[in-house]
Ligand SMILES: Nc1nc2c(ncn2[C@@H]2O[C@H](COP(=O)(O)OP(=O)(O)OP(=O)(O)O)[C@@H](O)[C@H]2O)c(=O)[nH]1
């Protein structure tokens with residue numbers, strides 16, 4: 001199944017039901033007053049962000065969301081039934097734009113609710129228009145039309161930490177080791193073909209979310225390999241872990257591998273290039289001492305913090321997690337401060 005993270009949909013909320021014009025008819029009561037009820041409201045089209053959804057697949061297949069119209073009002077002061085709302089669960093991180101590309105809502109937390117198209121109000125029945133001077137109004141209102149149009153949905157997954165690297169660097173192996181996710185792992189490139197999130201639990205009972213995305217190759221920002229389209233899913237992270245295979249079998253130096261990914265991150269733009277990054281030298285279990293020394297020398301040239309790990313043996317993983325968590329917490333504090341200042 002493809003990983004769907006962009007969808008255009010048509011939404012149509014229900015029209016309001018029309019108000020009723022009617023007069024009471026009872027035996028032995030001549031000229032009963034007006035008793036036309038109001039029309040029902042048209043159904044809304046609503047999204048709710050929810051942890052159990054990961055892609056926009058359902059909406060990709062459905063494409064049109066059309067809510068029911070409200071029923072017309074009836075005699076005997078009966079209110080028409082409201083049209084049923086359409087409520088759709090979408091992944092956390094779904095962004096909703098209108099036809100001009102203007103951002104209407106970013107469902108960045110669980111349980112957020114957004115009405116994409118509002119149902120029209122029902123019209124008032126003639127009973128409402130009765131006054132002392134006009135006891136028998138015949139007028140009742142029509143219902144109001146529901147909103148409709150196209151909406152553009154884009155999913156940008158919410159994760160604290162993003163894994164980037166060439167194919168086979170061991171990103172998924174690391175994710176499987178530190179989180180509850182069970183990604184596919186194999187010694188061929190592009191094992192991972194769609195983003196995957198994993199929750200890491202720390203001692204304080206809290207933790208952070210890590211996103212594993214398909215490997216990048218040279219020219220990814222021009223569409224090579226799986227391209228760079230999955231990079232959007234690590235745009236909102238606090239920190240990037242740049243994973244490097246320090247035991248690369250095809251003889252590529254650590255410096256070359258780092259440079260390839262850096263070029264792609266730069267090519268993608270500032271959102272990622274300006275993000276804090278940590279170099280993770282992986283597969284050090286397979287290195288001789290002098291090989292590790294050479295790898296470290298290359299890595300240190302970048303000026304970034306470097307972690308030396310083996311995702312397979314577990315070497316270096318605990319200090320790496322502590323380091324990442326500190327950064328994640330600092331980033332959360334910073335974001336909270338900014339949000340408070342913006343108020
Ligand atoms: N020796 C050793 N092998 C490792 C280590 N980490 C990963 N590997 C192996 O490297 C291969 C690739 O690992 P993956 O985790 O699938 O790599 P990836 O970066 O997710 O690759 P893509 O999904 O293709 O981008 C697998 O055969 C792993 O077993 C490590 O620390 N040491």
Ligand SMILES: [Mg+2]
Nearest residue numbers: 171172191192
């Ligand atoms: Mg993988």
